Amino acid sequence: MIETDKKKCLRCSACVGVCPQSALTLREHGIECDGEKCNNCRICLNFCPVGAIRMVEK
Amino acid sequence: MNIEREYDIIVIGAGPGGSGAALAAAKKGMKVLLLEKRQEIGAPKRCAEGLSMSAMGRMGIERDDLWIRREIIGATIYAPNGEHIGVDYKDGPEGYILERKVFDKCLAEKAAGLGAKVLAKAEVTRLLKEDGKVCGVEVEFEGEKKEIKAKIVIAADGVESKIAREAGLDTTLKLVDIASGAQFEMTNVDIDPDRIEMYFGNDIAPGGYVWIFPKGENIANIGIGVRKPYAKEKAIDYLKRFIESRSGLKKGSIIEVNSGGVPVGGLMENMVTDNLIVVGDAAHQANPIHGGGMGEAWVGGRIAGEMAAEAIKANDLSKKFLGKYNKLWWEKRGNKLQKLVKLREVMESFSDEDLNWLVDYLKGEDLIEFARSSGFGKFAKILMKKPKLIKLARKLL
Numbered sequence: 001m002i003e004t005d006k007k008k009c010l011r012c013s014a015c016v017g018v019c020p021q022s023a024l025t026l027r028e029h030g031i032e033c034d035g036e037k038c039n040n041c042r043i044c045l046n047f048c049p050v051g052a053i054r055m056v057e058k
Numbered sequence: 059m060n061i062e063r064e065y066d067i068i069v070i071g072a073g074p075g076g077s078g079a080a081l082a083a084a085k086k087g088m089k090v091l092l093l094e095k096r097q098e099i100g101a102p103k104r105c106a107e108g109l110s111m112s113a114m115g116r117m118g119i120e121r122d123d124l125w126i127r128r129e130i131i132g133a134t135i136y137a138p139n140g141e142h143i144g145v146d147y148k149d150g151p152e153g154y155i156l157e158r159k160v161f162d163k164c165l166a167e168k169a170a171g172l173g174a175k176v177l178a179k180a181e182v183t184r185l186l187k188e189d190g191k192v193c194g195v196e197v198e199f200e201g202e203k204k205e206i207k208a209k210i211v212i213a214a215d216g217v218e219s220k221i222a223r224e225a226g227l228d229t230t231l232k233l234v235d236i237a238s239g240a241q242f243e244m245t246n247v248d249i250d251p252d253r254i255e256m257y258f259g260n261d262i263a264p265g266g267y268v269w270i271f272p273k274g275e276n277i278a279n280i281g282i283g284v285r286k287p288y289a290k291e292k293a294i295d296y297l298k299r300f301i302e303s304r305s306g307l308k309k310g311s312i313i314e315v316n317s318g319g320v321p322v323g324g325l326m327e328n329m330v331t332d333n334l335i336v337v338g339d340a341a342h343q344a345n346p347i348h349g350g351g352m353g354e355a356w357v358g359g360r361i362a363g364e365m366a367a368e369a370i371k372a373n374d375l376s377k378k379f380l381g382k383y384n385k386l387w388w389e390k391r392g393n394k395l396q397k398l399v400k401l402r403e404v405m406e407s408f409s410d411e412d413l414n415w416l417v418d419y420l421k422g423e424d425l426i427e428f429a430r431s432s433g434f435g436k437f438a439k440i441l442m443k444k445p446k447l448i449k450l451a452r453k454l455l
């Protein structure tokens with residue numbers, strides 16, 4: 001699954017729109033990834049305009 | 059807050075799409091609730107704040123000094139080699155640069171003025187369903203979850219739309235159909251305060267462009283949209299490099315940082331299901347060439363609001379009845395935007411050398427007439443002059 005760097009993330013939600021698994025949600029504290037849904041395709045990571053996303057182990 | 063347990067129509071998201079839908083439905087006498095998850099409608103902006111006169115005309119709203127920062131009288135388009143062409147509109151301004159957060163609030167205010175109930179910092183957490191059909195929403199407000207019923211739900215939840223997916227409509231955007239955008243609002247920069255500037259090139263902004271949209275004498279939104287697979291780096295890295303390479307920009311100060319995704323394709327043939335309609339960015343209703351979507355969202359929203367009211371009056375909330383919205387939207391906007399998707403596809407296969415050639419060639423043309431012509435026939439004819447581009451030109455005819 002993925003994790004966002006809260007210091008870099010601009011909370012624009014664009015990653016939520018490109019995730020084919022609907023695994024991401026923008027919450028008050030930042031982007032939340034549902035590890036059950038995420039299939040590690042890296043699309044969001046490639047897309048994020050500011051490079052705030054990285055892959056992490058579940 | 060006197061939120062009732064039931065409304066005719068609940069609209070999710072108070073961007074231009076949601077406010078347009080709420081306004082149109084309220085105008086038809088519907089009981090409408092417009093829910094926005096952010097604490098301030100319109101902020102932070104995800105926008106370069108440009109609105110053309112033609113888009114404003116389609117929206118059917120009057121200009122208001124509250125939200126206009128700058129009148130734009132022309133555009134300068136730069137080829138990768140730095141050569142440029144100017145488009146000058148001699149008969150009045152061609153568009154405006156807005157203060158988007160004021161604009162979005164004013165649109166929501168218009169909807170509220172007609173009787174819609176608007177509520178900020180109220181996030182829809184899921185759809186309510188009965189026999190598999192949408193019948194309302196669960197909303198989180200002041201730390202509490204509440205269920206509110208509605209006959210029709212309009213999803214105007216922007217590029218991050220999840221509501222439509224929950225109702226079974228796949229709104230996921232393919233990477234090629236969404237630009238990755240980053241922007242700095244900068245002050246104390248040397249810019250042309252009366253014209254927008256656009257810079258093209260496969261090193262400058264692969265699959266997109268850099269824009270400078272002036273908000274005043276020395277303040278502007280300086281941003282970029284790029285697309286995968288063309289872009290090898292992050293949008294913000296290309297943008298930083300662009301600014302660093304220009305002394306008149308490099309010396310400036312950053313007063314706001316923005317990012318976002320801009321739909322530039324993936325128009326949806328079907329945007330409805332039983333009891334639910336999708337509008338605006340959520341339905342990918344944005345201009346595939348320049349990414350402008352405020353006007354499109356408002357227009358899509360208004361059509362949806364009117365259709366929803368009609369459906370409720372006819373007591374038929376079925377997918378079939380609501381499908382009239384698909385038809386109306388495609389007639390009014392979709393067919394035009396679909397043509398622009400084609401143009402985008404042709405333009406993205408231009409090499410830098412092609413772009414340089416094109417800008418050089420277009421110098422001798424009457425660009426205003428060119429920009430206002432409706433078909434691509436004239437453009438295709440120009441491309442035909444370069445043997446390498448003939449194949450591409452044919453795609454436009």
Ligand SMILES: Cc1cc2nc3c(=O)[nH]c(=O)nc-3n(C[C@H](O)[C@H](O)[C@H](O)COP(=O)(O)OP(=O)(O)OC[C@H]3O[C@@H](n4cnc5c(N)ncnc54)[C@H](O)[C@@H]3O)c2cc1C
Pocket residue numbers: 070071072073074075076093094095096100104105106107108109180181182183214215216217218239240241281316317318319320337338339340344349350351352353355
């Ligand atoms: C960098 C950038 C530059 C742009 N520049 C321009 C430009 O110059 N001109 C132009 O016309 N367009 C521009 N656009 C596009 C434009 O911003 C959008 O097309 C437009 O905002 C779409 O309107 P909308 O109402 O569909 O969505 P939005 O304006 O995104 O509104 C959706 C709203 O729904 C809310 N929401 C989402 N989920 C929920 C939920 N579960 N519950 C409650 N609320 C929710 C969001 O918080 C948001 O306020 C730009 C976009 C970007 C990213």
Ligand code: SF4
Pocket residue numbers: 004008009010011012013014015016031047048049050051052053317318
């Ligand atoms: S796309 Fe990047 S900056 Fe935008 S919300 Fe997602 S992680 Fe944050």
Ligand code: SF4
Pocket residue numbers: 001002018019020021022023024033037038039040041042043044045
């Ligand atoms: S890696 Fe793929 S599945 Fe996982 S959150 Fe990102 S886009 Fe979604």
